[in-house]
Amino acid sequence: MELHFVSPRLEELDALESEVLACSVWQDVRPCDGVAGLCDWRLAGRISGLMRAGFLVGEVGEVVMVPGRPRLSFDKILLFGAGPREGFDESRYHRVMIHMLDCIQGLASRIAVVQLPGRQIDLIKAERAADMLLEVVSRDRKRRHDVWTLIEDGDARRRIEQHMIEERRRIRRTE
Numbered sequence: 786m787e788l789h790f791v792s793p794r795l796e797e798l799d800a801l802e803s804e805v806l807a808c809s810v811w812q813d814v815r816p817c818d819g820v821a822g823l824c825d826w827r828l829a830g831r832i833s834g835l836m837r838a839g840f841l842v843g844e845v846g847e848v849v850m851v852p853g854r855p856r857l858s859f860d861k862i863l864l865f866g867a868g869p870r871e872g873f874d875e876s877r878y879h880r881v882m883i884h885m886l887d888c889i890q891g892l893a894s895r896i897a898v899v900q901l902p903g904r905q906i907d908l909i910k911a912e913r914a915a916d917m918l919l920e921v922v923s924r925d926r927k928r929r930h931d932v933w934t935l936i937e938d939g940d941a942r943r944r945i946e947q948h949m950i951e952e953r954r955r956i957r958r959t960e
Contacts (some may be wrong), residue, residue, distance in 0.1 A: 786874070786922045788915070789934040790942040791898065793905070795823050798898070801934065803845040805894045806859040807885050808936070809867035810836075812843035819905025820936055823862060827856050832864065845880060847854060848888055855874040859898065863888060867902045878902050878909050882918060890931065911941035912948040955959050 791797050798820070800805070808820040809948050817825050822894065825832035830850060835841040841849045847866030853859035865888075867873065867881050881902040889897050901918065903909040915935070922930065 786919065786930050787932045788945075789932060790936050790937050792938055793820055793823070794938045795827060798823070798936075800899055803858070803896055803898045803934065804860045805889055805892060805897040806825065806853060806857070806861070807863040807865065807897055808852070808900040809881055809903075810841065810843045810867045811867055813869045813871070814843075820900040820902075821905075822915045824853070824862055825850075828844075828853075829856075842866065842922045843876060843890075846884065847916060849886065859939060861892070865902065870908070872905075873903050873908045874952060875909060875913070878914065879917060879921075882914075883921060886921065889925075895931040896933075897930070899938065903938065904941070911937060911945050915948070916952075917945075921955055927941075930960045 791801060806820070806824070809815050810821045810949055815836060816822055821832060828851070834839065835849065835851070841847070841864060844866040845868040849864045851862045851864065853862045865881055865885055866878055885899065903912045904911065
């Protein structure tokens with residue numbers, strides 16, 4: 786899996802061409818935060834309307850697909866339930882992230898733009914989130930994704946890149 790990065794700003798997301806944008810929503814936070822909130826704003830409150838109608842709750846295991854075009858540059862927006870924000874931990878991150886991988890693969894999309902669960906408010910550190918993602922992908926060859934563009938601010942991007950360089954060095958030393 787190749788990782789690219791984009792800032793969580795609409796003008797930068799608009800410049801991307803990808804079939805899928807994936808992000809998470811909380812069960813107990815209204816309106817949505819992170820990229821889901823930006824998409825909701827651009828879609829004139831459509832995501833909030835789905836939440837008010839009870840069609841999107843935010844429970845772990847839930848996924849709702851919303852068309853992004855013509856207001857966004859993505860064909861599909863996948864909204865993954867991440868449960869209540871309170872108590873979010875690595876275990877729940879792992880479950881939601883695996884669900885993201887499986888759903889994106891099920892759509893036969895090998896390229897996606899993704900805000901990893903909990904990253905919109907730094908509930909899981911950027912380096913740890915990337916490590917867990919790459920660990921799952923490297924262990925399971927069924928999960929084939931060519932490129933994921935992670936939605937991260939500049940500081941988190943630098944930390945992830947630096948961490949990946951250090952990990953490569955550590956692996957080379959042990960070989």
